[in-house]
Amino acid sequence: MSKKNKILLIFGFILVFFGLFVLRGNEDDWICQNGEWIKHGNPSAEMPIGLCPGALIESFEDCVKAGNPVMESYPRQCRSGENFFVEGIGNELEKMDLIRLDNPRPNQVLKSPLVIRGEARGTWFFEAVFPIVLTDWDGRIIAQSYATAKGDWMTEDFVQFEGILEFENPENIGDFSRRGALILQKDNPSGLPEHDDALEISIRFE
Structure with a gap:
């Protein structure tokens, strides 16, 4: 092989290396987009912890990720400068006189199988059961079952x-x-919308 061909071959390898490892950039990485870490490709690393660089603080979660102080009230509050952000817990406080949830608690990280415990007024049940539903961030149902009364x-x-x-x-x-x-x-055998009711809490997945 001539010296010229060897040089061309080496140059070709360099171009291939450049294309595979340089031009692909953050193809397999976590990128910051609209204040959220977004999975791009198939990154080997776990999602970064903390707020995206340059992201605006617009929620309780953003405030915590930015390292701001959290007040142990209920719901919890986070302070960023002169702004306060309240942790979303769903409508738990509004439903306390009808149904109370012991496990899981709002914003708890869930693992399967999930044991759900609490207490509800007898009027929340029908034939000793009522429906429970788990949804993802987009409202898509990923699991559903029934809770059963442990007494009369x-x-x-x-x-x-x-x-x-x-x-x-x-x-x-x-x-x-x-x-x-x-x-x-709330179990509603009548099917009438005026008898519908529900306790909804925010949760997090692993």
């Missing part, structure tokens, strides 16, 4: 309940995709 449900007093949900975690495509909701629906 034919009462207006509080009755303990328990249920189990088995589920697969949604694909992790960014921090937003780790969010979801657990919904405990």
